[in-house]
Amino acid sequence: MCIRTVMTYASPVFAHAAPKALHRLQVIQNKFCRAATDAHWCVRNSILHRDLELPTISKYMKDASKRFFDIAGSHPNALLRAAVDYQPPHPTHLIRRPRNVLTDPPDALTAAVESLNDVNDTHD
Secondary structure (H helix, E strand, O other): OOHHHHHOOOHHHHOOOOHHHHHHHHHHHHHHHHHHHOOOOOOOHHHHHHHHOOOOHHHHHHHHHHHHHHHHOOOOOHHHHHHHHOOOOOOOOOOOOHHHHHOOOOOHHHHHHHHHHHHHHHHO
16 A cells, blocks of 8 residues: 555545644655655755655645545535535634635645746746
8 A cells, every 4th residue: 555545544634633743744755755766865855845746745635635625515415515515714713624724825845845846837
């Protein structure tokens, strides 16, 4: 079984986990990337992710959550459709819901990878 599958099995629901938990998953992914490519310690993680065309954990979970809610909106089960239609709480509210991840700003690594990809796209 692929390690990404194991790490992100419940990502649509797990995407709203504490940032520290997501950071721990990202550290594991970074270590696997570094080991798989035999990259030197001075190579930035954002460069590894760009070169491997591998999304960061937070980006992958955000994309998986978006796909989940897109599919759930047209599902025949009324309970799933209702989960899509709820109104998110005010941003200062302490309770986080899975759909909030879609409006969260990207973390630093994800932003760095996206900016590197944007630079590559402008040079193509």
